[in-house]
Structure formats: C-alpha cells, structure tokens
Amino acid sequence: MNGGKGYISVREASCRWGVSGRRGNQHCAEGWISGVSQFGRSWAIPENAEKPSDPCFQEQHRDSGRTST
Numbered sequence: 001m002n003g004g005k006g007y008i009s010v011r012e013a014s015c016r017w018g019v020s021g022r023r024g025n026q027h028c029a030e031g032w033i034s035g036v037s038q039f040g041r042s043w044a045i046p047e048n049a050e051k052p053s054d055p056c057f058q059e060q061h062r063d064s065g066r067t068s069t
Contacts, residue, residue, distance in 0.1 A: 007037075007044040017051040027052050 008016075014024035028036045028043040032052035037044045 006047050010043050013045045
C-alpha cells in the first residue's frame with residue numbers, strides 16, 4: 001500500500017517493528033500511533049512513525065526485580 005507518499009502499510013510497519021500484523025492493527029485502532037489514517041479496512045501509517053511502547057508488556061515486567069520463592 002505504498003500508493004500514498006510518506007505512508008506504509010500495517011504489514012510493512014509490523015515487519016519493521018518485529019510485531020505481528022494483528023498487533024500492528026491493534027496499535028492503529030487503539031490510537032497508539034500518531035498520524036495514522038484509515039481507508040476502508042486498511043491503515044496508512046506515516047513512514048517515520050515510531051514503534052509505540054506496549055503498556056501491557058510494561059505492566060507484566062514492571063516487577064522483574066522480584067524473585068519467586
């Protein structure tokens with residue numbers, strides 16, 4: 001979907017960021033990426049968009065210093 005200048009597809013962004021396509025769609029739908037546009041069922045992501053931090057992942061590993069007993 002490189003028809004629009006300066007935009008990439010969810011598939012391309014997902015490959016760059018090392019996440020699944022489903023996760024890339026979630027990032028777009030939940031507003032974690034600024035500047036995205038939706039065209040029908042497809043998302044256009046700015047080429048210079050940064051990978052958003054995942055709040056779920058941060059919550060899981062917040063107490064990583066603790067040891068289990």
